[in-house]
Amino acid sequence: MTILTAMTPGPTPPAADASAGPPATSTAPLPVLWLYGPPAVGKSTVGWELFNQLSHRIPTAYVDLDQLGICYGAPTPDNWAPEPASDPGRHRRQTRNLNLLAANVRAAGARCLVASGVVDAVRGIDVDLLPQVALTTCRLRAEPYELRQRLAGRGRAGDEPVESVLAYAAALDRNHPTDRRVDTTGRSVTEVARLVLAETGDWPALTGPGTAALGSYPRYPTGPGEILWLCGATAVGKSTVGWQVYTAVREAGRRAAFVDLDQIGFYRPAGPPTPRNHRLRASNLAAVWQTFRATGLRRLVVVGPADHADAVRTYREALPAVRITLCRLHAGRDSIAERVVFRGQGQGPLLAGDDLRGQPPARLRQIADAATADADALADAGLGDLRVDTDGRTVSDIAGEVVRHLGWLD
Known part of the structure; x- marks a missing residue:
């Protein structure tokens, strides 16, 4: 299994495994920008800002990866949302779904997709699960005091404890010191979005007119x-x-x-x-x-x-x-x-x-x-x-x- 640890852009997509779903209706991988980082760092907010900006000039899609993996076990006294032992964090499930959604939005006519979500702090992203994607990543980070303030302001039920979030952020800093990143501390959403585009070489940096919507979407063996x-x-x-x-x-x-x-x-x-x-x-x-x-x-x-x-x-x-x-x-x-x-x-x-x-x-x-x-x-x-x-x-x-x-x- 190929693990993306340095978060480099645009790897050559390997062949899909059976679990990745049916082949897409086009062989060209879709440019996907994956914003990742700890909770409250601004992933979804910045991702939505980029989606709004890009969609004024090119067909663009957006997805919050948290929405692709809401499937937990029955709650226990110690854990409200148990995750599968084989996929802690549900990262592989979300990544598989991202790959399938990329094929679908490409069939609809999208020329790029912005995604936001967490990754495994040690393993990074399983790029072997993304054969339909030309991946570019950018990590958003913030100083610990800033994360504390933002988490306190959110005050949402079900949020991770502050210390767990800070430990996750520190693990990303420790395990991925050379990856592409933008610091959001004290910066506005618009400024962070501008810095992300600058850091990623004005992603998606498309050339040519692109392709029109293909009209038909992949068919999935959905089962009863x-x-x-x-x-x-x-x-x-x-x-x-x-x-x-x-x-x-x-x-x-x-x-x-x-x-x-x-x-x-x-x-x-x-x-x-x-x-x-x-x-x-x-x-x-x-x-x-x-x-x-x-x-x-x-x-x-x-x-x-x-x-x-x-x-x-x-x-x-x-x-x-x-x-x-x-x-x-x-x-x-x-x-x-x-x-x-x-x-x-x-x-x-x-x-x-x-x-x-x-x-x-x-x-x-x-x-x-x-x-x-x-x-x-x-x-x-x-x-x-x-x-x-x-x-x-x-x-x-x-x-x-x-x-x-x-x-x-x-």
């Missing part, structure tokens, strides 16, 4: 299983309820994984943003399902929008052997407006691409009005196998109804 898909209008509570369902299933001793469709579908052709690409998202979901299922998993909780019946059909066609239960969450105008304001004020999970966070009150009112109209339209269309009303109910109560309907804990 069950997927719960929670859909609904903006701010209806998809992610919050979905995570509670996922937690309840795990706490009952069942294995399951969690995927946010928005988080695996960040792709923009050059120019203005485009509507959701359900074909790309469905192919990415099938790829991730294949990787999870190879570990023995048979149940997956998915959250994300379903605009219409044709979109749902796209996912069923990409996962023909999987039983997909589409559960539509519904809320009235007052509840949606309250949740939109909640998100706009920075509450809730911090996720890439959250276009509510930090918006002015007038804009939040517009978003709430549009979300209410969407909720009513979905209700009129009767979309979904199950409708669950969320007004005036706790998250645990809503999740409990969904779990009872599924029968996963019977």
